[in-house]
Amino acid sequence: MKIGAEATRNILYDEKIGGTIHIALGRSYPESDGLNVFALTRDMICDLHRQGEVWVDGELFLKHGQ
Helix, strand or coil: CCCCCCCCCCHHHHCCCCCEEEEEEECCCHHHCCCCCCCCEEEEEEECCCCCEEEECCEEEEECCC
16 A cells, blocks of 8 residues: 655655655755855655654654654
8 A cells, every 4th residue: 555655766855745754964055044064965854654753852743654
């Protein structure tokens, strides 16, 4: 059984798939007034539909993509 959208291998689209979490480490956009000035940026997407949890400030935020 398929759940949700399929990954396209284009991070600009894939980071918006429901049930996933997107984390970006590195340089911030200049217009965001961010202070990060790293030479590289790495984006990561984790599909949490089958397993996994995200906790924010001690509260469960996302579990198994829901």
